[in-house]
Amino acid sequence: MSGGVSDNYRWLTFTVFSIVIAITMYVTYLASKRVRSASDFYTAGGVVSGLQNGWAIAGDYLSAASFLGIAGLISLYGYDGFMYSVGFLMAYITVLLLIAEPCRNIGRYTLTDILAYRNNPKKTRIAGAFSVITVSTIYLTAQMVGGGVLVKTLIGIDYETSVIGVGTLMLVYVLFGGMVATTWVQIIKAVLLVVASFIIVALVWAPYGFSLPGFLSDVVSDPKIQARVAVLLGDPAKSMTGAELGQRFLEPGLYLKAPIDQISLGMALVFGTAGLPHIMMRFFTVASAQAARRSVLWAMGIIGGFYVLTLILGFGAAKHVGPANIVAIDAGGNMAAPLLAQYIGGGANSPMGNFLLAFVSAVAFATIVAVVAGLVLAAASAMAHDLYVGVIHEGRPVSPIAQIKAARVATVIVGTLSIAIGIVAKGQNVAVLVGLAFAVAASANFPCILLTLYWKRCNTSGVVSGMLVGTVVAIGLTLVSPNLTYPKAVKAAAHKILVTQVVKRAATTDANQLAVLDRAIAKAHEDLKKWENVETSFMGLEAPLWQLRNPGIISIPLGFLAVILGSFLSRDRRAEQMWNEIYVRQNTGIGRSKIANQ
């Protein structure tokens, strides 16, 4: 099924896609002439301005999961979807207050530079690179899977071709243009994304004179939304009036049912962003701590502004397209924003509607490629700069030509692997993978960086144990959580649906309801067949060992505990001696140019 693009307008989609790709290719061509050293490749030579970096951070952060995913969640679950937006923005307060400026003053190319500056370089580089590559790979898999599905839905080519297309395009940007091209692709994408959202929001909201209560009262009185809430609530909905059902869409609790899970996810978001390698890497591209601060301020303005718009995008899609139609095309709701664009332009058979759909789709495509480029660069820098130069050569001088060659070789390895993983991981849940990446970043990277920067007693053993414990616990808890598929439970649910829905089907004559019931019955048969000979999850369990979907609430404190215990249980003269230096450096920026020129 293509995402509502009829064959008559397929040429339009391809044209818009081609224009966007051509622009980014031209930028990459210009950038390739400027990439001469490892510093150019990893950090665009450190000459990106605060404003440019702010847009690039927004471009790096507003992944397809947040752009399409949140608009989709709001369109399907109302208020709870909007709560996600808040966490994604609040995360930048941690980055701004605690991380951005010290990183700029101490680091050079990678997150691990900061840890290795104070602690035993060899050990911390191995531990740091392990965690950076783990986080980037999980996030990369999420983007590849999400991107593959999206491109498949939007332009109707098959999943494998989509993944290879996204991967190849990204490889061209990174390989030839390094961080210079990646930065500009991210800036272009962020500008396009914000412009597209503004246009759609303006068109949706203008009829109400930009009044929030006016718009929302129309949303809650919409029968499509009232019907959706009735489905979500089940039996309790029978005693509610239409108005009450509509109003319920603006109230919490339709999606997030376990409060502790919600808090756990919030912790992973708010502390994990400050440990995401591809986000931290962006702070090495600016010239000073002040520029790093300015870039976070710009990024917060852009990201926050965008997430406020998702409120109108999500509710607008629910009202105009309808939750049932959105789910029919993509169960996760990811097509809500593109479908709204099509409706606003005049509908499925209008040229303008299809142009807007194609435009939003091209922006979504650019989004995936730009985010993937940043991730590959982060993983490649951990391989080439931390492992090859830092560990194998033990920090001995490596010629600039050999360094940039190592960076490009690592890029090809990571890029090719990401395409392979993207194809193998077909069908994995994108939201779960994104949540896991944030959880590992919050449980391993964040405690290590924070305590290296702010705790006098922190040392090598602490950092190495923090990286290991944080990563292993976060991944381990996810593997035994309800996120995995437990065939026994799936089959039990399918049996139950077959029993109840068949009875209901016999009792109804309403055509719409029949269609819904038929879909549920078909799905149940499909599930039974799919899991016919399987009884346990991927981990060999019949049921989850614990009930939380996000491990943050356990794994983040354990990560901190591991750094603290590891530090107390050993003495490390170097880490102690370096404390004064690292503390003065992060606060004053003394010697920063010296680090950058090394």
Add this chain to the structure above:
Amino acid sequence: MSPNEDVDWDAIVSDPRFVVLHRRKSRFLFGLMAFSVLYYFLLPIGAAYYQPFFKIRVWGVVNIGLLFALSEFVAAWAIAWTYSRRAGQEFDPLAAAIAGEYARKL
């Protein structure tokens, strides 16, 4: 990266101006960070445990929960603005004065 031997880091750490910078900055950052974490977690906690309060309608169909979620955006921007103002007016000049003096000795 070898330790930078030509700057006397220990001297800077005991410089009274650095002590002042450190104390003011730590106190300010800790306070602001604690406030923002608290304010953020009020949203999931309120949405989970204080639903009747969140459901009260105050502006047409707009309820307290929705306004509170929107207020988080305003709070995030206000915190960022407060920090950058204070850092630009107070911390940057202090740090620059210290850096200027000690870095000259390089």
